[in-house]
Amino acid sequence: MSRQRVSKRHLLIVVFVALGSLALLALKFGWVKPIDTKTFMHYQPGSYQVKQFLDGDTVTVDMSGTVETIRFIGIDTPETHKPNTPVQCYGPAAAAYTKNRIGSQRIKLVSDSLTTNRDRYDRLLRYVILEDGTNLNLELVQKGYAFAYAFPFAKSNDFNAAMEQAQAAKAGLWGNCAPYQDPKNGQWHTPSAD
Numbered sequence: 106m107s108r109q110r111v112s113k114r115h116l117l118i119v120v121f122v123a124l125g126s127l128a129l130l131a132l133k134f135g136w137v138k139p140i141d142t143k144t145f146m147h148y149q150p151g152s153y154q155v156k157q158f159l160d161g162d163t164v165t166v167d168m169s170g171t172v173e174t175i176r177f178i179g180i181d182t183p184e185t186h187k188p189n190t191p192v193q194c195y196g197p198a199a200a201a202y203t204k205n206r207i208g209s210q211r212i213k214l215v216s217d218s219l220t221t222n223r224d225r226y227d228r229l230l231r232y233v234i235l236e237d238g239t240n241l242n243l244e245l246v247q248k249g250y251a252f253a254y255a256f257p258f259a260k261s262n263d264f265n266a267a268m269e270q271a272q273a274a275k276a277g278l279w280g281n282c283a284p285y286q287d288p289k290n291g292q293w294h295t296p297s298a299d
Contacts, residue, residue: 161251176228212234213234218259232260252293
């Protein structure tokens with residue numbers, strides 16, 4: 106290798122080390138502020154503000170001027186507004202938890218490779234990721250606000266394990282309702298809240 110190539114390589118290494126050192130000094134002395142994840146999330150593609158909370162597993166968001174209904178992938182919370190269905194045990198608690206957990210923060214919506222893009226009601230099917238990186242769908246199952254769906258989706262093993270743990274701990278609806286499983290489709294439900 107020629108001396109000229111070696112010199113250029115050494116110069117590049119010195120420049121990168123100097124730039125890195127300068128960046129660290131800038132952070133240390135406050136010349137540059139660290140990235141604010143909430144601000145970053147505001148401008149990140151796929152990040153949206155919730156416009157309306159419909160129940161524990163369904164919200165609406167404004168996607169560039171189009172209001173879309175988002176149905177949380179892989180979970181089912183007890184009903185609160187389904188036509189011809191009474192309010193189910195723990196439905197209002199699940200709806201309140203979702204609303205309080207999201208609050209005014211933006212959410213990131215992530216699709217699933219094993220599910221359709223939309224359900225039979227034309228709702229977008231998505232995982233809801235909070236600003237702190239929490240998968241809200243999974244958290245609702247872990248805390249006993251929702252059941253994991255019986256049909257396959259990419260994270261079904263994780264969701265089913267979380268549901269078994271919540272059931273064993275009698276968390277949420279498992280300790281406050283009498284959940285039953287539909288023998289036809291294997292899906293779990295809670296009785297009427299009446």
